[in-house]
Amino acid sequence: MPQNSTAPRILIVGGGYAGFYTAWKLEKHLRKGEADVTMVDPLPYMTYQPFLPEVAAGSIEARHAVVAHRRHLKRTNVVTAKITGIDHANKVATIAPPVGEPYEFAYDQIVVTAGAVSRTFPIPGIADNAIGLKTIEEAVAVRDKLLSNFDKAAALPAGPERDRLLTVVVVGGGFAGIEVFAELRSMASAMISKYPQLSFEDTHFHLIEAMGRIMPEVSLKTSEWVLKDLAKRGAYVHLDTQVTGALDGNVEVSTGEVFPTDLIVWTAGVMANPTVVRGGDLPVEERGRIQTRADLRVGTAEAPVEGAWAAGDVSAVPDLTGGGVGGYCVPNAQHAVRQAKLLAKNLVAVLRGEGTKDYFHKNLGAVAGLGLYDGVFQSGNIALKGFVAWVAHRGYHGLAMPTWERKWRVLWGWWNNLWLGRDIVNLETVQNPRYVFEEFAARPRPAAAAPAAPAKAESDAKPESDAKAAPAKTAPAKKASGAKSESATADKAPTAPAKKTPAKKAPAAKKPAAEKAKSQA
Template sequence: MPQNSTAPRILIVGGGYAGFYTAWKLEKHLRKGEADVTMVDPLPYMTYQPFLPEVAAGSIEPRHAVVAHRRHLKRTTVITAKVTGIDHANKVATISPSAGEPYEFAYDQIVVTAGAVSRTFPIPGIADNAIGLKTIEEAVAVRDKLLSNFDKAASIPAGPERDRLLSVVVVGGGFAGIEAFAELRSLASALVAKYPQISFEDTHFHLIEAMGRIMPEVSLKTSEWVLKDLAKRGANVHLDTQVTGAVDGNVELSTGEVIPTDLIVWTAGVMANPTVVRGGDLPVEERGRIQTRADLRVGTAEEPVEGAWAAGDVSAVPDLSGGGVGGYCVPNAQHAVRQAKRLAKNLVAVLRGETTKDYVHKNLGAVAGLGLYDGVFQSGNLALKGFVAWVAHRGYHGLAMPTWERKWRVLWGWWNNLWLGRDIVNLEAVQQPRDVFEEFAARPRPAAAAPAAPAEKAAPAAPAEKAAPAEKAAPVAEKPKAEKSAVAKAEKPAAAKKKAPAKKKVDADA
């Protein structure tokens, strides 16, 4: 949407769940020319994060799990850059593009939906060897790493290095960790049939959880069923266990056990995007999230911050249903999407001088995929397990994927996989796309060094009265023979006549 000087400017910081849905719904609710909407995000797409485990397992094409901003936001100005500063006192944000200098952007209303990033701890080796599962790039890298390790392991004899390549460690037993762990275990089990050199017993999967149980979002009985189901598939779950080190891929546990591995997936929690939270002057609560009211305006119940809104994982929104942890909505897609829809309506209401409504949403339940044809679903006291829960998982997320264009791509991929099997093409080399080109590219040869000129012997300095004649002081370059003869004849008389004056000149100069 082109900006003009009269319409209010709305700046949306972040293009994930909450940001994308806020912009999408603002386009629906705003009248033409009622406001200028700008969305800033370093990525040109929204990632549907519940699909990341299936992307890592090869069950969903990576591009189908993201939504292009510019394709589906018709009247929103999309800027692919980072917001590195928010000066709300003056209603100015600093935008830092990947190319070019940072610049300031003036706004009237700001919506902070910058999401969350992986939360890690200062454990030796984790920053250097582990990988998260918050982005589509990470999911693709995990898939390709596992496939590449199978390729390498199949070509070497049994031994420590082979065991290391076929060992996977997932840290974190929440929903994200369990789904990633189960999907990767499912992929590895399917790969064994394609590699006759590798048996099921050669693969080793370990889940590390610091608490005494997994999946706190479901009942204890349901979580225990998941543990038994994973154990049947050869998975090792370490409860009440912490990672104390991961130097050189050797995962050290608080129990003293050491697991050598080439793939460590970190899913042990998230934190609000620190670049946005720390780079602004909006109020922040003790857990590092932006303090947000129930109507999704920034501030407290008694004192809202005029012109500032927040939603999604970056915000601390009160859970009026009473089901939140610590009284706040938990950071998940279910809340982010619904908060964005309410925020868009409330923002339009404020622009029109109307009243806002509080965000109230009772958690509908939790559903997780545990690999092909296996899953778990919990809603209140109702628990579904196995194939029925897997169908519920795919049905819910297939419908929740924004835009029909994206829904059809995902559904079509699932249908193809049903008959053709999951895609196990390994494209790890795409992460270094110029390697082959550089290896065989012709390069100019280094210039040959010029031969060194022979050094001239320095003549001893002569007294002034014995100085060399002028003709020898500055030798003239040799001329071709024909030219030399003609020149000599022409110059001979003149040289003879000027011989005496030349001698005087040299003496005078000396």
């Protein structure tokens, strides 16, 4: 969208849940020419993260779980780049594009919705061998890794290496961890029938949780039911257990057990995007999130920061219902979407000189998918389990997926899978797409080796130049000495071709004189 130099400039940092919804709703509420909106994100799409476990399990096509920015944001200037610095004192942000030099962008209002990234600890091997579940790329990689390991294991005899390939370890017992753990277990169970060389007993699934329970969003009774349900399906949860190492294909835990594995999925917590938080001058609270008021303006209740807003996982928004951890809204999609919608309304209200409203949302409940036809739902004292909860899970998230275009793609995929079954095509080689081309591509032959240089070339270089002058100076000399001089010149004749000039033939012309000198001697 072309910029209007006289209209207020709104900069949205991040195009995830909160960022996309803020831009989407601003397009709805702003009058034409009332403001210029620019959204900056390193990715050209928004990821619907609740679908990542199903993407990892092959139940949803990866492209259907994301929303293209440019397709659905008609009046927003979309910039695919990173924000590396925010100087709000001067209302300038630094944008670093993937190609070209970073540049400064001046704004009037800034909305920080940069989201969160996986939070890890300095455990040996985790940074090098584990994978998170915050992006669509990670979900696809997890799926292809498991499928590839099944292919490899089917070609091996029973033994430690086959067991290692068929062992999955998930770290973290929150909603994301339990969902991907259960979905992968469901996928592995379904694949057994396609691999006659393998049996159910060959597969091993372990989830490591440092706390004494899983899924704090549901009641203790419901979480215990989930544990039993997973155990029946051959998926084991280790409570009050911590990972102490993940080196050389072995996950070591605090109980002393060791799980050889080729797939470690880390879901043990998130943290606000550090690149944006640490690269700016906006106030930050003790947990590393941007300090945000209930009306979604940055700052405290007593002192708002003029022209700055925040929402989603990167922000610390007070939970006025009293149900939030530490008094703040928990980082999840339910809050991010609703905060973004209110933020857009409040921002437009401020531009028009009107008042703002505080964010207030009472948690409607929690719903999780535990694999095909299995799930859990908790709302207050009401708990649903099994197939009914699975239907509620798909119904809720199917409706929550933004835009009807995306909803239909997801629903159509689910409908096809109902009749055609789960898609188990392994596309791990997509991560190295040129491997076949490189293997068979014709390459130029290596250049012929240059002839070896004569020995002592450097030491001969100076005498050679001296030899050119020698004949002229020694010509009047005695015949005996002249013979010696001529023979010396003749000995150095092989070096003459290095100079490609007619002058090099001079020594050859003096050959008769040398022969005459020899006969006289």
